[in-house]
Every structure is written in C-alpha cells, then in structure tokens.
Amino acid sequence: MSRLFSPGSSRETDLFGGPDPNRRSMHESAKGAKPLTVKEQPAFSAPPGSGLFAKDSIPIRLHTVRIWFPRNGVQLMEDIKRKGLEDVVLDAIALHDIGVQHQARDGHDNMKDAYLLDLAVLETGISRVWGKYGIPEFIPLSSDDPIILQQPVEDLDSKKALCYQRLHSKCLREYEKRQQLAEALGYVMQGNLRDWYDGYLQDIGGRLKKLGYR
Secondary structure, three states, X not given: OOOOOOOOOXXXXXXXXXXXXXXXXXXXXXXXXXXXXXXXXXXXXXXXXXXXXXXXXXXXXXXXXXXXXXXXXOOHHHHHHHXXXXXXXXXXXXXXXXXXXXXEEOOOOOEEEXXXXXXXXXXXXXXXXXXXXXXXXXXXXXXOOHHHHOOOOOOHHHHHHHHHHHHHHHHHHHHHHHHHHHHHHOOOOOHHHHHHHHHHHHHHHHHHHHOOOO
16 A cells, blocks of 8 residues: 555645534535436535625535435435435535445335435535434544445554545545536636535545555
8 A cells, every 4th residue: 555645735624523423513525516326426516596605705614414325216416405405515425436335224214225425515504414314323534434444454544544545536536527527617616615625635634644644
C-alpha cells in the first residue's frame, strides 16, 4: 500500500466530527444533476429557491449525513422527492462499491438489503433526513463503522487506511464529475457544495496523516 497521499483542500468543514447517534447530535455529507440510480450516483441539482444563501450572501454550510439506503429498485432522487427532502439534500456519494451492505428494517419491520450513502444536507434539514431514513447505530469512520470493518485486511489501522484511501478516491471522482458537468452546462458549481467536497477530502486526508500516510 502506497504511503503517498494528497489530503486535498485546506478549507475548514467539519465532517464526521464525533457526533454520537445516541445523543442525537449531528453527523455531517453534497449537489449535481441527473436522476440517481442504484449503481451509480451522479449529482442532482438543488431546487430553485431552496435557501442556499443567506441574505448577506454567505453560503450556508452543508453537513454530511450518512444513511442506510434500501436496494428496492427505487432511484435515490425519486426516493428523496417522495420523502419531501429535495429542498435540503443537495448531493450524495454512494458507498456500495466500498464493500458495505446491510440488512436494514423498513417501516413495516421487514428486512431489506441496504447500502450506505453520504448525503450533503443543509443544516436545517438534518433532523428531517434522520426522521425519514433513521440514524445508523455507529459513528461514521469510527472503529465500529462497517465500511472500515469490512475492508479486506487484518489489523484495524490497515482497515482504516484502506477505507480512507478508497473514500478519498471515490469523493475525488465524484467531485470531478460535478465540476465537469457544471462546466459542460455553463454554470458555476455552488460555493457551499465546493466547500463540502473540499472539507470531505480534507477530513479524510487528516485521518490518513494521523496513520502515517501523506
């Protein structure tokens, strides 16, 4: 495993910063433009008038909210709209290709296959997202995070390092897709969404540094 690593931007965005689901404090997760499929999650656009900027033009910060999303054949964007969350969920990074699946209970107490998503959510919408999708019973990127535990190596630090590297690569690819899409369609990617991606990369890079990677 290479120990050369780029931690990304230095913009300050708090991600996965110790929120404890049992205390109902906050986790933290993004924007784009096509319908979201189960296999690949392109970005989707925030609706007009969704309150992305305060009156003084300072972008409202996005938080990363991790959820279990059921494999029920419904596209993510369709599910977001059905649940009335399209005004607060601006983007998503699917984590199913990092090796995490789960049996999750639906609203009727039936077990369904599910995978993890990191959603970019306006702060005012975090409780609404948790109310619709529930709060995972672990702190993201902690030693109990199933993404870390399911990495195909033996010791915990190696599992963390591999997980962080894969997350960083995944986020970077999605970020580049959003930027390319914005350029192709002739618009500028929202500042708060850029900050969210930069913060996501910075957080993962900082965790890798603590493990001795750079």
